[in-house]
Amino acid sequence: MTSESERAREEFFSEAQEIVEGLGRDLLALDEAQKSGHVDPDLINDVFRAVHTLKGLAGLFGATRMSSLSHKLEELLDDLRLGKVDVTAPVLDLLFASVQLYGKLLQAEKESRDQPIPELDKLLAQLDRGAGAGAGGGGGGPIIDPNLLAVLTEFEEHKLKTNIAQGNTLYRLRVRFQLATIDQGLDELKATAKPHGDIITYLPASDTDDIDSITLEILMGSRAPSTTLRNALNHLGVEVEELPRQGGGPSHAAMPPPPPTSSTASASSASTFSHTNIPTPTPSPPPVAPSEPPSPMPPMGSAPLDMTAPHPFPAPHLDTSASIPPKAQELGTIKSVAQTVRVDIQKLDVLMNYVGELSIVRTELDRLLEKMRDAQANHEVKNNLRRLQRDFGHNVKRLRDGILEVRMVPLGQVFDKLARVARQISRQAGKQVNLVITGAETNVDKLIVEELSDPLMHMMRNAIDHGIEDRDAREAMGKPAIGTIALNAFQKGNHVVIEIEDDGKGIEMERLLEKAIRMGLVGPEDARTMSRREVLNLIFVPGLSTKTSVSEISGRGVGMDVVKTNISKLGGVIDVQSEISIGTKFTVTLPITLAILKALIVKVSDQQFAIPLANVQEAVWLDLSAVRVIDGRDAVTLRGNTLQLCYLARLFGLADTSEVSGTDGFGLDAPQLSQIAPGARSSLRGEPLRQQGYSPAFPYRPAQTSTVSNAMKNALAPRSKRKFVVVTAVGTRRLGLVVDSLVGQQDVVIKGFGPSLKNIAGFAGATQLADQRIALVLDAPALVEEMFAHSERARMTHGGTHGF
């Protein structure tokens, strides 16, 4: 019983989440439409319906706060729908704030928290005021043919008025439908007519005399001339008649000026936003012209429609961000509440299909096994078995891929939320930003999407807050006044790349380096030899920020170091490129799925370990004579750079059995090695490792062996075999893991430890290898962190402020 209601609750969350997400998308579209001056009434209707559904759902599950918010919103949306209230930026702010609140309410509901949410009461109060003020909105009664008005619903009447207000020509379409196929016919007509205009209403014509068919009169508003419309609808047998206007002027004379084509217009598929009411000292024309009705507007009646009614939202609403204190406006998280994945039924069908195939193979196997008893059939049986084995293998692989596919969700889910967040941040920061999204359809593991949402949000916030300059500054530099942020995603082999790029001021490398030196993170000598990339990568170091004052938006105690850590945890890497006054681009590269990853299997004293290949840079032989001791740590020089070593056997307290362990790895030559570890630099291929490996830049000195471990001493024994160094890299830090042998590369399915082993550092989990043995999967970033933690803590104490 409880599990059933649990399941129902889970369903509720995932459904509500889905609706809220859809709502957010609709609002973004509405926001864009409002700016372009033409709001599609259907869009408002969609938003209304979504809120209505949410109200019903919330009521069903006793989520009272959600249902009261929905109720109030519904009232506002109804007014919008009926044209009693105009779609304006402040109204949209209220709606966006509501969507964000829905997220919070869902979270609270999920955690069964009852604590008050102050923003909710504020918002409800605002909605109240809004609705009250809106009552006087479209008060001036429309003067249209009373007979027509009598049959129009309030919504249709509003649509009619809107069309008139926009100076659209009204058309009367007549079309005859067979009763049997009227549904399809209507759908087709709607689809065909939609691009040309707005269908206001359908009315059955009074002269219908046929029993099997019906003639409909359709009232439609359109900007297109009648010939275009006629051509488009001709094949459906539609008669098009233009309704005459009073005054007899040509229809297009009354048209409003075309919506201004701003720079945003090019990004048609992208969601764009900008704001009209940003308090900037420069009196700049708002980027969007309000859709004022053209003055000579004689519609069907005698008196003009009163479309210039007082603004339904009084002045106090114009600045929503000020009326809600900044604290309350905290963005929270954009992770979704729902744990479930809603799956396309087709994907499941495919999986089910493979399961069916597998069952057939199994039956066949049973039959063959039965046959095996008959020794005569041996040859045939063998062949059949081989064939079956192949089929089996294929199906298992497809099944595996199919299940992985089910875990995948389009990045668009998180991008939509990012777009909302961006709209809000840019409003708070008083900057105009145009967001261009590409690759929203790229699929990524659901788990990765969830884990990624917060880092992405942080980067988005940085891009707006630190990257994009003020309008004045941009104009002074000759840049477009509206900043652009590009959010791109694309697949690249087994990886997904996500880019966040802004055309802002860029990262000042000198200041970054200066600060790093001041904080003791970089020695003055090192600073001279650092490459551009290394300097830029400093922003991932804890405590570094180029922004001198911690802003309200960014000052949340997390920085790019946290972003980096979180992305590393997902097996991903982050890179940054920046040019002064041109912009900054963050590139996040992630594995497509967490479930299966490629790993390098290594052996340390007879125990096998898996190291995710994402963390492996290369694997080389360890030249023991090149090992030096620096600062009490073993290190070697690899191609001119110092590489700290970490003896896994020592770290894990495993006996060094290299002398008795098998010969694996010993006979590997360089080509084989690079095959095992494809991350290995190409320079390794085909060349003797002995020369390419560690160059003994520092001759081995016996005096230093005193600090060398037992493992090392054993390794130094004459009979000992060579060991290998697996170079792992996390950001700019590299660590050489010393292992006994390399076993090979394998796809592994990683499984997390239970709570009893949660606190064991250095392992990401375990995996079952092909031979059924279990190998522990190393958490390379954690190991690197651990090995560097000590020295860095010591350095950080010289001065480190947190912020950014």
Add this chain to the structure above:
Amino acid sequence: MASNLARRSDSAVVVAGQKHKKQLRDRGQGTKYLAFRLAENVYAAPVALIREILTLRPITPVPRAPSSIMGIISVRGQLVTVLDLRRRLRLSEGPVTSKARILLVDPMGVETLGLFVDEVLQVYRLADSDIEQTASALGGEVAGYIAGIARPAQAQNQADAKAQARNASGLRHDASVIILLDLKVVLAS
């Protein structure tokens, strides 16, 4: 596996003799306990808490884990942490024999754990009246783990051929005293 356990318990009741069975019926249900050997003592835990008894399989050690964690095994694709009950209870450790088993338990309902035991003996049905609440009298570290002491000796003495055979084989276990473990306390520590 649950059905296996049930079968075992039935046989245990049968060997306990008709008289005992009748006694049980008179006294009411009683609780089933699975008895197992750790080092040289007989311990028992409620059957209801034990999900499965696994034969020994390779246990992958986990470096840096507490010493009482032997490592992990894979049970139908799920990773299970195996605890060495002997170490957890600070008993002496002997060689691992083929009789060793891993009991799967989930007393808290948060994680299935494997408990390594030297040998699984049998199921006893014990009524509350069979159990002495002597834990507090024992003192020492083990006191907290012990839910009680049972002496099903009379019932056992009737004819437990298997147990006698075991005794004869030199593995001394005196089923006259069974230490009932409070798994929740054992595993929480």
